[in-house]
Amino acid sequence: MTNDSPKLHAKFYYRDGSHEFIAGSFLYRLHASMLSLHSIFFSEMFELGLEDGNGDDGVQAEKSQRLILIDESSEDFDCFLEYIYLRDDNTQEPIQFASSLLKLSTKYMADKARLHAIKLLESHPCLTPVLKLSLACKYAVTEWIRDSVFDILRLPLGSLTCEDATILGFRVYIVLMTAREKVSLHRLDMAFATPEIVHFDGHFGSSSEGLCKTSWENAWWNAFSKRLLFPDKPLFGLDARETLRRMQPTDVHAECLSLTLQSIEESGVYDIFDELLDDAVKEINGFIIL
Numbered sequence: 250m251t252n253d254s255p256k257l258h259a260k261f262y263y264r265d266g267s268h269e270f271i272a273g274s275f276l277y278r279l280h281a282s283m284l285s286l287h288s289i290f291f292s293e294m295f296e297l298g299l300e301d302g303n304g305d306d307g308v309q310a311e312k313s314q315r316l317i318l319i320d321e322s323s324e325d326f327d328c329f330l331e332y333i334y335l336r337d338d339n340t341q342e343p344i345q346f347a348s349s350l351l352k353l354s355t356k357y358m359a360d361k362a363r364l365h366a367i368k369l370l371e372s373h374p375c376l377t378p379v380l381k382l383s384l385a386c387k388y389a390v391t392e393w394i395r396d397s398v399f400d401i402l403r404l405p406l407g408s409l410t411c412e413d414a415t416i417l418g419f420r421v422y423i424v425l426m427t428a429r430e431k432v433s434l435h436r437l438d439m440a441f442a443t444p445e446i447v448h449f450d451g452h453f454g455s456s457s458e459g460l461c462k463t464s465w466e467n468a469w470w471n472a473f474s475k476r477l478l479f480p481d482k483p484l485f486g487l488d489a490r491e492t493l494r495r496m497q498p499t500d501v502h503a504e505c506l507s508l509t510l511q512s513i514e515e516s517g518v519y520d521i522f523d524e525l526l527d528d529a530v531k532e533i534n535g536f537i538i539l
């Protein structure tokens with residue numbers, strides 16, 4: 250054996266295995282039946298006659314003559330095999346374990362392993378919105394896309410780094426930046442276009458009508474708009490609505506305030522945030538190819 254020969258894997262070289270595999274610099278000996286049980290990819294591969302026998306006993310040396318090369322790192326393959334063979338709870342595993350399991354379970358069409366990886370990742374404290382979106386795009390976890398784009402669009406302006414851009418990839422990053430720009434412009438449009446106060450019927454012509462109007466305009470500009478545009482945590486969609494609803498501007502009649510908030514809601518100004526989000530999600534979904 251030369252120095253370049255693969256080393257027997259300490260954990261996954263089963264003497265009674267049916268086939269040998271090489272991943273990275275390690276030699277594995279595994280059971281076709283075990284892999285087939287979990288993976289459509291391996292099941293079809295063995296059915297297509299890669300093996301010499303049926304593989305039901307899997308102990309004949311002559312059945313192990315063929316080497317199957319795994320075009321993945323041994324670290325990734327180990328994670329897949331950990332799940333297939335050992336089925337530990339894995340809840341405390343590093344995020345790399347769950348990411349590798351998601352990667353290989355998707356590639357090898359191992360549905361239960363994929364669901365397990367998704368569950369692990371969803372509850373993992375290290376899963377940032379950027380990493381979540383990146384994994385969602387790479388491995389077609391389409392149910393993650395909207396939430397992760399939403400979270401990224403709500404991040405403070407300027408908080409995405411070069412590393413984030415690398416993780417996300419050029420196209421996704423551009424879609425996100427474009428969406429953020431459109432959301433920012435919409436915030437500015439909102440902030441600078443103070444909605445007209447809607448007085449209740451009995452308020453027209455009264456002595457406090459003017460004060461009601463001025464107070465509303467002051468509250469909009471001096472309180473709400475500043476909060477809407479606050480750079481460390483700019484508001485998005487329903488956050489904006491809730492912030493406005495919590496405001497209690499003095500000298501604005503309660504009935505006028507209620508009618509005005511209703512009018513703003515009906516104008517669809519909050520819905521535009523969701524429409525911009527949906528546009529970005531749709532575009533990113535279009536990048537997913539498996």
Ligand SMILES: [Zn+2]
Nearest residue numbers: 448452461505
């Ligand atoms: Zn009024």
